[in-house]
Amino acid sequence: MKGLATRYAPSFALVRAHLGFGIVGSVLFAAALGGAAWNLEGHYFQGKILGLVHLCALGWILPIAFGAMLQLVPVLFEVPLRSERTAWAALGLYAIGGIGFVGHIALLATVASLPLSAFLLFLGVLLHATHLALSALANPVRARSLTGLFVLSALAWLVFAASLGFMLAIHLWHPYLSVNHLMALRAHAHAAGLGFFGLLIMGVGFELLEMFLLSHGAPAWPGWGALALVNVGLVALCWNFLAGPFPDLALVGAAAIALGVVCFAIRVQMILARRMRRHLDASAWLSSGSVLCLLGALVVAGTLSFAGLGDDMQNRLVLAYGLLALPGFMGTMVVGQLYKIVPFLIWLHRFSAYVGLKKVPTASELLDERSREIQAALMIGGLLLLLAGVLAGQSLLRLAGAATFFAAMVYSARNFLVVHGRRP
Amino acid sequence: METAAAIPQELRAAGVTGEKLLDVRPILDAGGDPFSLIMKTVKQLDEKQALHLLVGFEPVPLYEVMSSFGRAALTEQRDGLYHVWFYTKAEQPQRAADASDERAELQAPVELDVRGMEPPGPMIAILQKLVDLGPGAQLLVRHHREPVLLYDKLKLRGYAATCTPQPEGDFLVRIAPAWAFEAEGG
Numbered sequence: 134m135k136g137l138a139t140r141y142a143p144s145f146a147l148v149r150a151h152l153g154f155g156i157v158g159s160v161l162f163a164a165a166l167g168g169a170a171w172n173l174e175g176h177y178f179q180g181k182i183l184g185l186v187h188l189c190a191l192g193w194i195l196p197i198a199f200g201a202m203l204q205l206v207p208v209l210f211e212v213p214l215r216s217e218r219t220a221w222a223a224l225g226l227y228a229i230g231g232i233g234f235v236g237h238i239a240l241l242a243t244v245a246s247l248p249l250s251a252f253l254l255f256l257g258v259l260l261h262a263t264h265l266a267l268s269a270l271a272n273p274v275r276a277r278s279l280t281g282l283f284v285l286s287a288l289a290w291l292v293f294a295a296s297l298g299f300m301l302a303i304h305l306w307h308p309y310l311s312v313n314h315l316m317a318l319r320a321h322a323h324a325a326g327l328g329f330f331g332l333l334i335m336g337v338g339f340e341l342l343e344m345f346l347l348s349h350g351a352p353a354w355p356g357w358g359a360l361a362l363v364n365v366g367l368v369a370l371c372w373n374f375l376a377g378p379f380p381d382l383a384l385v386g387a388a389a390i391a392l393g394v395v396c397f398a399i400r401v402q403m404i405l406a407r408r409m410r411r412h413l414d415a416s417a418w419l420s421s422g423s424v425l426c427l428l429g430a431l432v433v434a435g436t437l438s439f440a441g442l443g444d445d446m447q448n449r450l451v452l453a454y455g456l457l458a459l460p461g462f463m464g465t466m467v468v469g470q471l472y473k474i475v476p477f478l479i480w481l482h483r484f485s486a487y488v489g490l491k492k493v494p495t496a497s498e499l500l501d502e503r504s505r506e507i508q509a510a511l512m513i514g515g516l517l518l519l520l521a522g523v524l525a526g527q528s529l530l531r532l533a534g535a536a537t538f539f540a541a542m543v544y545s546a547r548n549f550l551v552v553h554g555r556r557p
Numbered sequence: 558m559e560t561a562a563a564i565p566q567e568l569r570a571a572g573v574t575g576e577k578l579l580d581v582r583p584i585l586d587a588g589g590d591p592f593s594l595i596m597k598t599v600k601q602l603d604e605k606q607a608l609h610l611l612v613g614f615e616p617v618p619l620y621e622v623m624s625s626f627g628r629a630a631l632t633e634q635r636d637g638l639y640h641v642w643f644y645t646k647a648e649q650p651q652r653a654a655d656a657s658d659e660r661a662e663l664q665a666p667v668e669l670d671v672r673g674m675e676p677p678g679p680m681i682a683i684l685q686k687l688v689d690l691g692p693g694a695q696l697l698v699r700h701h702r703e704p705v706l707l708y709d710k711l712k713l714r715g716y717a718a719t720c721t722p723q724p725e726g727d728f729l730v731r732i733a734p735a736w737a738f739e740a741e742g743g
Binding site: 141142207208211344345347349409410477480481485486487488489490491493495496497 | 590592617618619621622625673674675676677678680681684685687688689701702703705706708709710713726
């Protein structure tokens, strides 16, 4: 039997600061995407595209991932955070470094302040990752569980990706790397996207889906398969990028990752099949759409690897890959989960004290479902239009998609502000 | 407004110089809800004034609410009537029951199964059940996961909990007044 339970929840202000940063970042990203949509073509190594990618990843996705983890690590690992002060310091470094870095990279301004911004950003990420990992490791039993290993390996890949990113920033300012910088960039992108975000979503996603869909008893083996295959595949892929080329190793790595993603999709399907909550709300639709985007990204990656394509189509497919991976897989999953996390946080910190004193709404009643459905439809519709425009090389279609996506992200910010404004 | 001489020593030591008396028993007897009146009255007070609430039961959920407004609670039970003072205190408020030697009789444990509820349904069900059962309530809750976010809420209301993993994969959470665990040495 465990002893008397103790305090676990982090402060609302800490989590809100991260989520708020990310929500503002999402609107800025959508606006920047709209501004760039007409001419969104060509090779990915250009300031405009690199700037967009990093604005999306650093301005939107990562702050929200950190905020969610600060809230979820205590719940999933049944431990308090080691130090909220550390988390605040990490956010400060991250914000200053991130804003500076995105600005520099968008302009491809390879001056001394580029590696300086990158250093602050790297420090912020390292501090966050270390703090979260040490907090989680305070419960060795939970740390060894399926979710625990997903989270810890995700954090390890984050540190690896951040380290590579920092090295690349220095290289841009003062070339020194012996490895091809485009290969290093691929390793960095895959470590960050699949390694950190992919593994985090897989591990935490299983728990959140079971929690909110009231689903229990789904076999764990696909989850263990996903964990092992994605990690091994990523190691192989990154080794190929950094030390290669090793075509056979790249093939094995890609196949392992693909199989790992399929295992993840299988477990999600098992959870859905066992759910007690039959109605799928907008949050569930967005999360399902996210998995489809990930599978779509895999298909595009396979096509890029095996089909003999001309430069123009190659560039379009790379852009499509980025769209499917970033705002597609990551963005829709983030928004879908925020529709659960934000109302719950507001309810917990503002309304829970009144239970027993007066009638209080449930968390889901803090925002009407119609508002979520409208936002989800705009987001998915906008992404589909963008994707079509990129693949077809059609500027007007890209612009229409970007405009719809921008409307979606403004509307999502509006929805979260509505929830935030609710008072007992 | 009662004079300073009638104000308990602990409040005077905290700097309270006056109090506003609010007897909510007539409202409750008429089936009304005095919560809005209580909150409206508190907001009209300055830092050196306390709200002196007269009520027929210990208003445990009010402690957390008042805590969020920076007001600690001092509770005394006299002849079955609860006198609760809410006053501004610089430090974290103590659980009001710590100040009272009179404790309600420990009730027999009531079972509650929250496994079919989406968050925060389990928390609502547990907290509401504790209010419905009144002082001395004990719960044995079947839960799919350890309710770590509930513990803060329980502590502010004077309760504590232990959580035991079950062979079926879920958890059994025992919730009881904090003094009950102290008496057991747990």
